[in-house]
Amino acid sequence: MTFPVVGMVGGGQLARMTHEAGIPLGIKFKLLSDTPQDSAAQVVSDVVIGDYRDLDTLRSFARGCDVITFDHEHVPTEHLKALEADGIPVRPGPDALVHAQDKGVMRARLDALGVPCPRHRLVSDPADVEAFANEGAGFPVILKTVRGGYDGKGVWVVRSSKEAAEPFRAGVPVLAEEKVPFTRELAANVVRSPHGQAVAYPVVESIQVDGVCDTVIAPAPGLSADLAAHAQEMALRIAAELGVVGHLAVELFEVPGPDGTPQVLVNELAMRPHNSGHWTQDGAITSQFANHVRAVLDLPLGDPRPRAPWTVMANVLGGDFPDMYSAYLHCLARDPQLKIHMYGKDVKPGRKVGHVNTYGDDLADVRERAAHAAGYLRGTITE
Amino acid sequence: MTFPVVGMVGGGQLARMTHEAGIPLGIKFKLLSDTPQDSAAQVVSDVVIGDYRDLDTLRSFARGCDVITFDHEHVPTEHLKALEADGIPVRPGPDALVHAQDKGVMRARLDALGVPCPRHRLVSDPADVEAFANEGAGFPVILKTVRGGYDGKGVWVVRSSKEAAEPFRAGVPVLAEEKVPFTRELAANVVRSPHGQAVAYPVVESIQVDGVCDTVIAPAPGLSADLAAHAQEMALRIAAELGVVGHLAVELFEVPGPDGTPQVLVNELAMRPHNSGHWTQDGAITSQFANHVRAVLDLPLGDPRPRAPWTVMANVLGGDFPDMYSAYLHCLARDPQLKIHMYGKDVKPGRKVGHVNTYGDDLADVRERAAHAAGYLRGTITE
Numbered sequence: 001m002t003f004p005v006v007g008m009v010g011g012g013q014l015a016r017m018t019h020e021a022g023i024p025l026g027i028k029f030k031l032l033s034d035t036p037q038d039s040a041a042q043v044v045s046d047v048v049i050g051d052y053r054d055l056d057t058l059r060s061f062a063r064g065c066d067v068i069t070f071d072h073e074h075v076p077t078e079h080l081k082a083l084e085a086d087g088i089p090v091r092p093g094p095d096a097l098v099h100a101q102d103k104g105v106m107r108a109r110l111d112a113l114g115v116p117c118p119r120h121r122l123v124s125d126p127a128d129v130e131a132f133a134n135e136g137a138g139f140p141v142i143l144k145t146v147r148g149g150y151d152g153k154g155v156w157v158v159r160s161s162k163e164a165a166e167p168f169r170a171g172v173p174v175l176a177e178e179k180v181p182f183t184r185e186l187a188a189n190v191v192r193s194p195h196g197q198a199v200a201y202p203v204v205e206s207i208q209v210d211g212v213c214d215t216v217i218a219p220a221p222g223l224s225a226d227l228a229a230h231a232q233e234m235a236l237r238i239a240a241e242l243g244v245v246g247h248l249a250v251e252l253f254e255v256p257g258p259d260g261t262p263q264v265l266v267n268e269l270a271m272r273p274h275n276s277g278h279w280t281q282d283g284a285i286t287s288q289f290a291n292h293v294r295a296v297l298d299l300p301l302g303d304p305r306p307r308a309p310w311t312v313m314a315n316v317l318g319g320d321f322p323d324m325y326s327a328y329l330h331c332l333a334r335d336p337q338l339k340i341h342m343y344g345k346d347v348k349p350g351r352k353v354g355h356v357n358t359y360g361d362d363l364a365d366v367r368e369r370a371a372h373a374a375g376y377l378r379g380t381i382t383e
Numbered sequence: 384m385t386f387p388v389v390g391m392v393g394g395g396q397l398a399r400m401t402h403e404a405g406i407p408l409g410i411k412f413k414l415l416s417d418t419p420q421d422s423a424a425q426v427v428s429d430v431v432i433g434d435y436r437d438l439d440t441l442r443s444f445a446r447g448c449d450v451i452t453f454d455h456e457h458v459p460t461e462h463l464k465a466l467e468a469d470g471i472p473v474r475p476g477p478d479a480l481v482h483a484q485d486k487g488v489m490r491a492r493l494d495a496l497g498v499p500c501p502r503h504r505l506v507s508d509p510a511d512v513e514a515f516a517n518e519g520a521g522f523p524v525i526l527k528t529v530r531g532g533y534d535g536k537g538v539w540v541v542r543s544s545k546e547a548a549e550p551f552r553a554g555v556p557v558l559a560e561e562k563v564p565f566t567r568e569l570a571a572n573v574v575r576s577p578h579g580q581a582v583a584y585p586v587v588e589s590i591q592v593d594g595v596c597d598t599v600i601a602p603a604p605g606l607s608a609d610l611a612a613h614a615q616e617m618a619l620r621i622a623a624e625l626g627v628v629g630h631l632a633v634e635l636f637e638v639p640g641p642d643g644t645p646q647v648l649v650n651e652l653a654m655r656p657h658n659s660g661h662w663t664q665d666g667a668i669t670s671q672f673a674n675h676v677r678a679v680l681d682l683p684l685g686d687p688r689p690r691a692p693w694t695v696m697a698n699v700l701g702g703d704f705p706d707m708y709s710a711y712l713h714c715l716a717r718d719p720q721l722k723i724h725m726y727g728k729d730v731k732p733g734r735k736v737g738h739v740n741t742y743g744d745d746l747a748d749v750r751e752r753a754a755h756a757a758g759y760l761r762g763t764i765t766e
Contacts, residue, residue, distance in 0.1 A: 002708050003725070020406045023399065023426050024664075026711070026725025026737065043406050043428055281407075285720050300716035307690065325385050328409070333683035337668050342386070342409025354409065 010071025011038030013343040014273045021289035032061045039343045062088045069296045073100045091245040091296040092271045100271040103175045104146040119178040130161035137178035143167040144175045182253035187276035188235035191291040199304040200232040213275045216313040247292040249274030282339040282357040283311025308359035314370035316354035318347040319379035331373045393454025394421030396726040397656045404672035415444045422726045438462045445471045452679045456484045474628040474679040475654045483654040486558045487529040499648045502561040513544035520561035526550040527558045565636035570659035571618035574674040582687040583615040599696040601662045630675040632657035665722040665740040666694025691742035697753035699737035701730035702762035714756045
């Protein structure tokens, strides 16, 4: 059968789970991975080991692929344009992806679209930071390298311009943003296909600990139907205006509006399957991974609706013990309904090595089960 | 991490879907496949191409595996005993598996356990068949080679001893069985682990067309709670008595009892993930494939309960058109809730190349959606 080949750049857990989702769809999956030990490389048949920063490697990898997509946003924009010029569909395309690669480009575009964002400005030195704070944002100020940050890396919170020297040392552009007094973080996740079909997942609450996603609750508890619909519409509009193909995660801050009614501001964009969508594997009719594959191939998209009243995802981070296997046995025995997703990665303290999903009718119970399993696997809960 | 390695013998769709289910569990999967084009070999990283009938090949494959399990029942019993003697756990073990390999052994054991079966007798020639019919079974008589049959192959329905010559031509043992006037076929599927934990899936109705499974309905409509519990208990008892490890499918005939109350007779046993359990991928909390992996590794088993009131599985058979891709696009577009499972196999008329699962509250709707998709993919429905 003439089923197509998806080439995915990057061998992390997102590629691992995309391959898993592609198996029942019958699509063929080809992986470009840094090493044979990478999370996805362990489970994919057709793996090329190579450096995604090398154009010749990318070109060689792309031969025989019907479309190229990504596990991460780090492929240089000019390489993606070169692949497109070669006639290889790149999805999301470089003109869309740049908004997830470069926070300065992203902010400028969202401003132009009238999408509410935190106050922000590109800054060149600590004096710029001081000026930004004095013109309304106030301290503390968040400083972010415009490219390459993730999970709290490349991000600084400075309480004065005296603390602001370090971000400028690397000589890369820095974006200053106000520290928004948010009540919580949300994510509006949508998937869009090349011919413009799009689906919106329920808006979720995302709870971060030390700058890393800890727990996701689907749907976001207590979110008004109006604000949920507004956030979904905003995410769909961003996807359409930016020409996104595939999964788009719009990370949001929920803040009190002028009259006390909650509003949302856009924090970050990610154009790939995203940690805030892992709950969909067990909690939605169609997972974000399956819909990402369907979108980049321009297949009809699957139903994004939830299968249970509540689904909770908790990330499993590495703890002090390199071997999680006995904790894993305990968790499977304690909760026969637990859905566990291990990434095959070596355990290092604080590293994401898996996640668990739980679902059910009672949010307190669903949260407790997810938190217990994640804590037990990490070693922070021992009973 | 010291997560274990499951070695699976056989590269068909059952191995493909077992690998898929093993990815989130974090287990490593190694495959022994006849060719690199086999369904599972297309999607598994660690594949050995070789002949499962060759003991040296099996021994070499088993090195580095923590357990060996199977996609089919065709590995010679003596080879399995040799692997066990080498210290490799083989699950299900040869002493259990022989009951799924040899219908004569299976019938004798079920008789000894008092499990109700169709009338049956090992026969050596057409005169034996005549005698079997005359002593109560009557014609037509079902003749089956005791080893090697599947999906209607190795099975004959004869209306007289004159028609009974062919099954004996190969010189292999033949089992005669009465043609049971069943009202429908059911399946009781259970999973058992080495230390004796076991779970029972809801009893399903299995609808065959031309000797091949066409549709499975979970749970079996109109089945009394008493008969469902009886069938589950019988399957659990067979699994325990035979020492089965992994998934056991007990195929059943539902027949009217002496007082008109439905009863069940055992038709066949299969000791591996089974077509009557494919619905569990999208319809149960834990799929048969995930629980098979968990069982052969002696991990705690997952919850087998259904996630929806009704789940229907329909097999996708090959039709006259070798390329299903445009039909596949149509089916995904028509039903965004459809769960499709393609096996990556070349289309040949009548060959199982995939299946679809549908689920929901309304059985008529769920059946229509599954039947439409399977029929459209095969080409028997064109609108």
